[in-house]
């Protein structure tokens with residue numbers, strides 16, 4: 001009896017827990033999930049300051065000022081950003097002021113330089129500012145003691161901005177999972193080397209490494225290990241100390257040299273179910289070592305490995321990082337092509353999808369074969385065909401997994 005996709009995902013997520021959070025330098029926290037509420041220790045702005053380059057004035061001194069009836073005031077000094085306030089603006093005077101400079105005492109408004117002749121000794125002003133005009137008030141944005149970010153917030157550039165503005169050099173966040181990627185298969189060669197007969201380049205370790213990094217992980221791509229039980233176990237044991245999660249590809253179906261399944265079955269902590277999906281039927285998942293590091297042993301066919309990553313590994317990585325939701329939500333769309341689908345299996349069909357006035361439209365790309373990476377590279381979506389649907393006609397409504405969309 002095969003497992004359903006949901007049953008396998010549930011088994012996976014049931015064994016994965018969020019990584020413990022720790023203090024991180026602010027820039028390291030970009031893309032991570034905050035593990036503390038952030039209460040600002042300061043007010044923003046921290047002092048009344050000018051929003052414009054111009055003149056700090058008392059608005060009442062400029063009552064009635066206009067182009068026809070300009071008012072001239074003596075300029076008693078200059079206030080720059082970063083300077084402490086020394087001079088007091090007394091009635092009937094003004095000070096030059098720059099954007100961000102603290103408001104001098106006595107002044108209540110700022111006249112932008114464009115309303116003036118720009119004078120430095122005396123200035124001619126031809127417009128009356130509203131009281132408080134162009135002044136940014138102490139605490140109008142954030143007040144000391146106010147919560148600016150909630151725990152479990154994903155830290156993007158805008159959140160980094162407010163953290164920096166309130167002076168947080170470090171924040172508590174869940175770290176990037178360290179993911180070790182291993183390809184198994186005696187036919188595999190590393191890029192940059194010559195291929196002998198029957199040999200192919202190891203693309204899976206690059207695909208998996210790219211997928212994991214794109215999902216936010218820190219990746220160690222170990223590369224190729226032969227179909228040799230001892231070499232595979234030694235490599236995995238060596239790598240466990242630096243892994244929060246391990247991905248292998250290959251060696252999990254029914255071949256005479258499907259060694260990954262053979263050696264890891266013996267540990268008793270990794271299961272090898274068949275999942276009712278295509279591609280991606282042969283799956284392996286469990287934990288290894290004293291620290292119970294989660295391990296995915298994905299099928300070797302390149303498209304099967306990719307789809308398995310999307311469906312099972314990415315949600316697990318998101319759970320490790322504390323990122324909700326774990327799964328991408330499905331979009332509704334129209335299939336522009338017809339095709340058949342196996343009964344009793346959920347099929348993930350490579351497609352090029354675009355959104356227009358009538359919503360998402362998807363054309364299939366390449367064939368169904370699990371070795372067809374050329375087609376995969378032109379796809380940006382997977383059409384998800386339910387287990388009980390055996391044919392999709394052009395024009396049918398379908399569900400789409402949009403592969404380049406942000407989750408959340």
Ligand SMILES: Nc1nc2c(c(=O)[nH]1)N[C@H]1C(S)=C(S)[C@@H](COP(=O)(O)OP(=O)(O)OC[C@H]3O[C@@H](n4cnc5c(N)ncnc54)[C@H](O)[C@@H]3O)O[C@H]1N2
Pocket residue numbers: 183184185187188200201202203204205249250251252253254255258279280281282298299300301302304370
């Ligand atoms: N008799 C059966 N044969 C197969 C079955 C089955 O049920 N009965 N299942 C098929 C399905 S479905 C899949 S998926 C594959 C899974 O195979 P393995 O996980 O054992 O992977 P391998 O046999 O090692 O390789 C499969 C295929 O993929 C190529 N490959 C492997 N690793 C890489 C890599 N790192 N980069 C590029 N290409 C890779 C490999 O050369 C093979 O062509 O089994 C089917 N067979």
Ligand code: MOO
Pocket residue numbers: 277278279280281282299301304370
């Ligand atoms: O799962 Mo295999 O993934 O159908 O090619």
